Amino acid sequence: MINDEKFSSLFNILSDAQKDSPVEETNLHPQTMCPAFGGLRVVTRIDGAQVCMATDKGCMYGLTFVTHFYAARKSIVSPELMSTQLSSGSIVPDIRATIEEIAKDETVRLIPVVSLCVAETAGLAEELLPKKVGNAEVVLVRLPAYLIKSHPEAKDIALESLLKRLADFSKKREKSVLIVGEIFPLDAMAIGAVLQKIGVESVITLPSQHIDDFREAGSASAVAVLHPFYELTAEFFEKNKTPIIGGNPVGANSTYKWIKDIGAALKLDEALVERVAQEEKEKIKAAIAARKSGGTVIIAGYEGNEFPLVRLLLESGVAVPYASTSIAHTKLGDDDHRLLTMLGTDLRYRKYLEEDRRAILEHKPDLVVGTTSLDSYVKELGIPAVYYTNIVSSRPIYFAQGAATMLDLIQSLIAKRPAFEKMKTFFDA
Numbered sequence: 001m002i003n004d005e006k007f008s009s010l011f012n013i014l015s016d017a018q019k020d021s022p023v024e025e026t027n028l029h030p031q032t033m034c035p036a037f038g039g040l041r042v043v044t045r046i047d048g049a050q051v052c053m054a055t056d057k058g059c060m061y062g063l064t065f066v067t068h069f070y071a072a073r074k075s076i077v078s079p080e081l082m083s084t085q086l087s088s089g090s091i092v093p094d095i096r097a098t099i100e101e102i103a104k105d106e107t108v109r110l111i112p113v114v115s116l117c118v119a120e121t122a123g124l125a126e127e128l129l130p131k132k133v134g135n136a137e138v139v140l141v142r143l144p145a146y147l148i149k150s151h152p153e154a155k156d157i158a159l160e161s162l163l164k165r166l167a168d169f170s171k172k173r174e175k176s177v178l179i180v181g182e183i184f185p186l187d188a189m190a191i192g193a194v195l196q197k198i199g200v201e202s203v204i205t206l207p208s209q210h211i212d213d214f215r216e217a218g219s220a221s222a223v224a225v226l227h228p229f230y231e232l233t234a235e236f237f238e239k240n241k242t243p244i245i246g247g248n249p250v251g252a253n254s255t256y257k258w259i260k261d262i263g264a265a266l267k268l269d270e271a272l273v274e275r276v277a278q279e280e281k282e283k284i285k286a287a288i289a290a291r292k293s294g295g296t297v298i299i300a301g302y303e304g305n306e307f308p309l310v311r312l313l314l315e316s317g318v319a320v321p322y323a324s325t326s327i328a329h330t331k332l333g334d335d336d337h338r339l340l341t342m343l344g345t346d347l348r349y350r351k352y353l354e355e356d357r358r359a360i361l362e363h364k365p366d367l368v369v370g371t372t373s374l375d376s377y378v379k380e381l382g383i384p385a386v387y388y389t390n391i392v393s394s395r396p397i398y399f400a401q402g403a404a405t406m407l408d409l410i411q412s413l414i415a416k417r418p419a420f421e422k423m424k425t426f427f428d429a
């Protein structure tokens with residue numbers, strides 16, 4: 001048995017060892033909003049969908065706000081789930097009654113039942129819910145934050161849940177592509193135009209507002225997944241024997257590869273595909289060459305699609321010593337991971353605010369494209385900073401027009417550095 005003296009000596013050894021170890025700054029703030037938001041964006045935007053949310057009123061309050069503000073200007077409906085209902089065991093009958101109530105509206109064709117963090121609703125069994133009520137399919141979408149670590153990954157879960165129920169694989173259409181990823185409308189038009197040139201006859205894009213696009217998604221002969229976090233969706237199509245094309249048409253070399261990969265997956269005319277891929281590559285190279293520049297930029301968003309932008313910036317001569325995102329390192333993002341790492345960018349996944357702040361102090365960039373909480377810290381240092389979601393996600397990035405738009409934007413923001421330094425000097429005085 002251990003005596004007091006021995007215990008004290010062990011304790012002292014331990015605390016002396018701790019004194020000598022380097023003090024690590026704690027990482028406290030993971031950077032993503034409530035993951036349910038990402039899933040809600042996908043399901044609430046569908047015409048004819050009415051969400052039934054299974055959670056307590058605290059989540060409901062915040063998420064109703066975000067669905068109005070960012071998503072569909074559509075309310076979400078929920079059974080009364082306060083402590084009384086959660087502890088009384090009436091949750092399943094209450095949710096079923098709410099579904100019945102929603103389905104009385106004949107225009108409702110889809111009722112996503114979104115279960116969130118509350119332990120009693122996160123474990124809701126799909127078998128206890130009806131599959132169809134009235135005109136509406138009822139689909140359970142599980143989005144508890146303790147399991148899903150970021151809102152982009154919640155989009156993937158929502159999409160996979162809907163596809164599992166709705167996608168029809170019975171009829172295949174040759175020369176048809178499904179594009180997976182939320183993209184700027186001009187990018188969607190550019191993708192359609194280029195794919196038409198190589199002989200693609202039909203393009204469906206998900207997430208979509210139209211429930212029929214989810215049904216028809218199964219008819220596609222290939223799936224181009226533009227963002228690396230749609231892993232479950234990609235696995236779902238792979239299981240259903242539909243080839244997956246990763247990557248995206250950002251930057252000269254990746255765009256060439258992307259067009260060639262689609263051509264190969266659909267067995268299109270090789271010479272035609274090669275010609276179009278070369279043309280697009282040359283156009284992008286010209287757009288980049290006209291904008292070759294310098295400067296140091298840090299990209300630190302939480303949308304999960306940051307690294308293609310890093311690639312484009314590196315291609316144009318901008319230094320990007322550090323970049324971070326809220327999602328995990330995925331198989332679909334592995335090409336970018338290896339390339340950017342070889343080019344010397346320090347990449348962080350599931351990043352914390354504190355990691356981003358340390359990177360700012362270490363690299364002293366000319367511009368930061370980050371999250372709101374990081375940006376306010378950066379501006380106080382006299383460095384220009386903009387919000388990734390508002391600035392990047394609201395502009396084209398694909399093909400030559402996207403490269404030109406993005407590079408012009410970044411250079412105009414870098415040019416604001418003297419103004420920010422002047423402001424800092426003014427407020428410091």
Ligand code: SF4
Nearest residue numbers: 034036059116117145
């Ligand atoms: S408790 Fe969970 S679902 Fe509710 S707001 Fe927080 S993270 Fe979102």
